[in-house]
Amino acid sequence: MIQKDEQGHALSGADGEAAAAYAAAQRQFSCYVGDPVGTIDAAIARRPDFVMAHAMRAYLFLLGAEPAGFGPARESYAAARRAAADDRERGHLTAIRHFLDGNLAQAARTLEDVAIAHPTDLLALQAGQLTDFLIGDSRMLRDRIARALPAWRPGMPGYHAVLGMHAFGLEETGLYARAEATGKRALEIEPRDGWAKHAVAHVIEMQCRPADGIRFMNENLADWAEDSFFSVHNWWHLALYHLELGDIATVLALYDDPAKIKGGQSPVIFDMLDASAMLWRLMLRGVDVGDRWRPLADAWEPYARSGLFAFNDAHAVMAFAGAGRHDLVEAVLAAEEDAIRGAGDNARITAEVGRPIALGLAAFASGDHRAALDLLRPVRHISNRFGGSHAQRDIVDLTMIEAALRAGEQATAAALVAERADLRPASPFTRLLRDRVETLPAAA
Numbered sequence: 001m002i003q004k005d006e007q008g009h010a011l012s013g014a015d016g017e018a019a020a021a022y023a024a025a026q027r028q029f030s031c032y033v034g035d036p037v038g039t040i041d042a043a044i045a046r047r048p049d050f051v052m053a054h055a056m057r058a059y060l061f062l063l064g065a066e067p068a069g070f071g072p073a074r075e076s077y078a079a080a081r082r083a084a085a086d087d088r089e090r091g092h093l094t095a096i097r098h099f100l101d102g103n104l105a106q107a108a109r110t111l112e113d114v115a116i117a118h119p120t121d122l123l124a125l126q127a128g129q130l131t132d133f134l135i136g137d138s139r140m141l142r143d144r145i146a147r148a149l150p151a152w153r154p155g156m157p158g159y160h161a162v163l164g165m166h167a168f169g170l171e172e173t174g175l176y177a178r179a180e181a182t183g184k185r186a187l188e189i190e191p192r193d194g195w196a197k198h199a200v201a202h203v204i205e206m207q208c209r210p211a212d213g214i215r216f217m218n219e220n221l222a223d224w225a226e227d228s229f230f231s232v233h234n235w236w237h238l239a240l241y242h243l244e245l246g247d248i249a250t251v252l253a254l255y256d257d258p259a260k261i262k263g264g265q266s267p268v269i270f271d272m273l274d275a276s277a278m279l280w281r282l283m284l285r286g287v288d289v290g291d292r293w294r295p296l297a298d299a300w301e302p303y304a305r306s307g308l309f310a311f312n313d314a315h316a317v318m319a320f321a322g323a324g325r326h327d328l329v330e331a332v333l334a335a336e337e338d339a340i341r342g343a344g345d346n347a348r349i350t351a352e353v354g355r356p357i358a359l360g361l362a363a364f365a366s367g368d369h370r371a372a373l374d375l376l377r378p379v380r381h382i383s384n385r386f387g388g389s390h391a392q393r394d395i396v397d398l399t400m401i402e403a404a405l406r407a408g409e410q411a412t413a414a415a416l417v418a419e420r421a422d423l424r425p426a427s428p429f430t431r432l433l434r435d436r437v438e439t440l441p442a443a444a
């Protein structure tokens with residue numbers, strides 16, 4: 001008997017028990033809880049020809065932007081290719097092959113085609129949206145999900161995840177009211193949906209409502225914080241609200257907590273990105289972060305020469321520069337030169353935005369604030385191309401503002417702070433920046 005997933009798609013190679021494990025892994029993945037790799041491994045152990053189980057395992061290793069994930073993903077891809085598959089499943093394998101080859105835009109496009117033919121294919125939607133995120137395709141973050149919505153109904157398994165993904169896409173395209181309502185609807189259906197929680201956290205961040213954010217994250221804290229492989233990032237969002245309010249002690253406590261941001265204590269790339277970004281923001285504010293850069297730089301060191309994801313490279317540069325490891329900053333920059341000459345989307349992304357941003361951050365850290373401004377200014381409005389969210393890429397604007405202030409560029413600093421104040425009129429931090437602009441001497 002042909003087994004099906006919870007949305008009704010055939011699962012080649014599965015038996016009933018393996019299909020049940022697949023459904024459990026999909027639920028874990030769509031909520032970002034538990035151990036979906038362990039769950040899917042059990043399905044594969046039971047049915048080695050279970051194509052979609054191999055595909056899910058490949059996605060789980062690839063979508064975290066971990067250089068070390070490519071090896072296991074390649075094994076899963078090879079195992080899936082040996083098994084009989086239908087058209088939908090072959091579409092997934094084509095997408096995975098494009099990803100393995102570094103052609104992320106092509107992988108995202110292939111997953112569009114899978115989801116156009118099968119709009120209730122939850123894994124195609126989720127893997128597609130996470131790929132959109134890695135290449136900074138804001139519009140597809142939203143429209144990939146929007147075009148599938150007519151095929152979904154409340155009550156269908158995974159409906160919460162579709163709403164949560166739609167909420168994030170709406171947020172990244174500035175549709176904040178709809179994003180918040182949609183994310184909260186997802187959380188009513190599934191309080192453990194860490195991606196839906198995150199989408200609403202982003203709305204609150206972009207609208208600069210830090211007190212609301214602290215309240216929102218502390219409601220049902222266990223639902224998003226316990227047994228979740230996405231919790232570090234949601235703790236990071238909570239810390240951003242405290243940072244906005246100037247509560248540095250709470251930010252540092254969240255950063256150091258081995259159960260929260262795990263600063264410098266986690267070998268997971270997504271966690272290290274958050275740690276780098278938080279220490280860099282603290283450094284920009286003039287906070288003495290003590291010895292915190294050193295263990296974070298140690299965690300990044302194995303990836304200094306990987307040159308696979310420009311977004312990772314920029315955050316590695318923050319840690320290396322912060323720790324005074326100029327040898328490792330140089331290693332990243334050399335690896336980026338190689339990456340630019342290589343194949344795949346990262347060559348273009350690194351050339352267009354990754355390298356100027358890495359150079360700008362390094363210039364800032366070495367005290368050359370005018371050079372930092374000159375390097376960052378041409379690319380900050382296209383920085384979406386190296387992936388991440390608006391909230392993550394805000395670090396480019398924050399670095400430029402601080403560079404202008406420290407370089408004594410009064411008019412430029414005033415302009416940059418004015419545009420920030422326009423978007424975040426109630427921001428206590430923006431008021432501090434305004435005060436600093438006013439103390440700078442105007443240009444003659």
Ligand SMILES: [Fe+2]
Binds near residue numbers: 198233237389391
């Ligand atoms: Fe985020």
